[in-house]
Each structure stands twice: as structure tokens, then as C-alpha cells.
Amino acid sequence: MSEERETPGASTRAIQAGLPAPEQGAAFLPGPTFAAPYHLAGDPDATSYGYARYANPTWEALEQAVGALEDGRTAVFSSGMAAVTAVLVSRLGPGDVLVLSRDGYPTVRALAAGHLEPRGVEIRLFGAGDEPPVEGASLVWVETPANPGLDVYDIGAVASAAHAAGSLLAVDNTLATPLGQRPLDLGADISVTSGSKALTGHSDLLMGFVSTRDDSVADEIRAWRDRTGAVPGPFEAWLAHRSIGTLALRLDRQCATALALAEALESSGGVAAVRYPGLPGDPSSGLAARQMRRFGPVVAIDLGTRRRAERFLSECRLAIEATSFGGLHTTAERRARWGHGDDVGEGFIRFSCGCEDTADVLADVQRALAAA
Ligand SMILES: *Cc1c(COP(=O)(O)O)cnc(C)c1O
DSSP states (O other): OTTOOOSSOHHHHHHHTTOOOOOTTOOSSOOOOOOSBOOOOSOGGGOSOSBTTTOOHHHHHHHHHHHHHHTSEEEEESSHHHHHHHHHHHHOOTTOEEEEESSSOHHHHHHIIIIIGGGTOEEEEEOTTSOOOOTTOSEEEEESSBTTTTBOOOHHHHHHHHHHTTOEEEEEOTTTOTTTOOTTTTTOSEEEEETTTTTTOSSSOOOEEEEESOHHHHHHHHHHHHHHOOOOOHHHHHHHHHHHTTHHHHHHHHHHHHHHHHHHHHHSTTOSEEEOTTSTTSTTHHHHHHHOSSOOSEEEEEOSSHHHHHHHHHHOSSSEEOSOOOSSSOEEEEGGGGOSSOOOOTTEEEEEOOSSOHHHHHHHHHHHHHHO
């Protein structure tokens, strides 16, 4: 899949996504519309803009943009977790079964355990190599590549199993972004993306998206958002839209650096393990090459011990110690510092390649590793 050239290409699509038709004297991307109520006289159905919890033209343009990239109908939310919650909580009730990937963003499992299980939803976890335990399932949820361990789930195979059991499949597409993989093309019913990571990529806002080609699912997700109010502010929505124009450029640099870094670390001593789905020889590389176009900005680096990982981070000059991933700035963190959630060792580092020059990132890592 990664070999095919799409027309128009990814940069062209990212730059044009969601822009209005040209209009003499108008901005390419109109500025944010700030409103709570709008003017609305008489019949409330006279306009779709009555009250801004239901509709805002700035978000709608952003939804068009992400919908164009995911090739689905998209609803925007105030954060990735608000988007996750819209899918999980609106669709699951007492007696339902949620089948969930064992690894991936820990807050998703915490939401399921803390708020769905007590309301009578059965939760079953499974790993990337396992048969998904789909019997009687209502919803299957996988994050792929699953951060921080970077195992890849076979979206087509999980979709077939889910559908055979009468279940929907939702994929968390945050790490890859819709330019890295298109879950809806691969058989998923719902694609969820946090916009707080690579999709907008400037480490300056929180956002989330739910995309689907199923109109009844899209309508239910919209109804959930109308009632719960998990909507973004117009300024953040506008910033997000502006940022998506450079998505392909940013990702291409990030992914090139990530691959170069993974290759360099693989052949250097002193690293216990390195994972990157685009690395030939990675356990996931064959599957990743089949279902992904870009392999993402994150490299998983295991330095063996907490002490080495902490020394490595303190020796980095360019890489900023911070959580999250996918931004312009190279960042890294020792995941086990959170003390919960991820199934990784004490020396495990999630390393997110930014858009700096590849040679500078490599030099920083190599110097910091030597010093650690
Ligand atoms: C960050 C993240 C989320 C949650 O997104 P927020 O915007 O932080 O709420 C969900 N899934 C994955 C894979 C993430 O990395």
C-alpha cells in the first residue's frame, strides 16, 4: 500500500482539505466564528446556526478537512478522550461486551474499567497476536500502532472477526493519522483520532475526531455531542485546521527521522530493544507495510534500566522531556515514570521525532546515549 501514489497526493489533499470554494476578496481559510447564540428569529429551523453547542462554521470546515482525509463523516470533539467517550459510552450499555486491545493509550482502558464495567459492560482484553475474543461482542476497539509498545493490529482481520460476530470495529488512529493509514478503507466502522498529537502537531491544543461512513453511527455520535457538549472552542478549531495544511510535510520529516533513528539504534550497542513499524525486521513490519502509508513519528527505545533511561533523558539537548507525541519538537519520556497503565519496562523511552533536521536529532540521541 505504501508504494502506490495517490492522486491528488497527500500534501495537496492536506492543504486543500476543508477549504471553502474561492470567493473574491475572501480569506483562503476564514477566521474563527465566535458565538454562543446566533441571530435566530422566528422558525428555529430557518438556519442550522441557532446555538453554538450544536453547530459552528469553524468546526464544520475542520470536520470537512478531517473527513476528507479519513474519507468519512467526521465529528470534532474538545479532546481525544471526549471523542473516545462519545464512541464507547454512547454505544455500550448493560450486558454489552467491549473487546479492547490490551496495549495502547491507558486512559481508554481506565475509562472502560472505571465507568463502563460498573455499569454492566463486560470488558475483554486481547493482544496484537491473539484472536480477538469477539463472541457476543457489541464493539471491538483497537489502537494500532498501539503506543507506546508499537505492536500493529491487523485492521482487516479484526474487522472481519468483529463483523462475523455482529460487532462494530473502532480503530484509534491517533499515532498514524489519516495520512498514515485509513482505517475505514481497511474495514473499520469508526476511526477515532486525537488531534492533540501529530494530526495538528504544534503541541498547542487539544482536539478529537470521530469518523465513520455509517450514517446512523454518525448521527448517534452527533446526538451524543449535542447533549454532552464536548465541543471545541472556535479558535482551537481554526488553529487545528490551519495546522493540518502542513500534515504531510511534517509527517514525512518525522517518519524519515524515525526510520533513520531506529536503523541507527538497531545497529548500535547499548540499546536493549528498539521498535518501529517501518523498520525492516521489526516484528510488525510486514503487516505495517500492508496497511500503512507512513509509520508514524514514534520510536520505542528500551534502555534496560531506569537509571540509564533517566540519564539519557537528562543528557538530551534537542529532545525535550515531555509526555505526548507527534509535535514539531522532538520529545521523549520514560513511560514507567507514570507508575501505571503501560506494560513496559523501567528503561522504556517513548521517543517522538519532531520536524528538526534528521541529522541533528540523530546526533543528539547518539551523544546522549554515549553519555548515559
Ligand atoms: C493522546 C491520545 C488519546 C487521548 O487524546 P487527548 O486529546 O489527550 O484527550 C487517545 N488515544 C491515543 C492513542 C492518544 O495518544
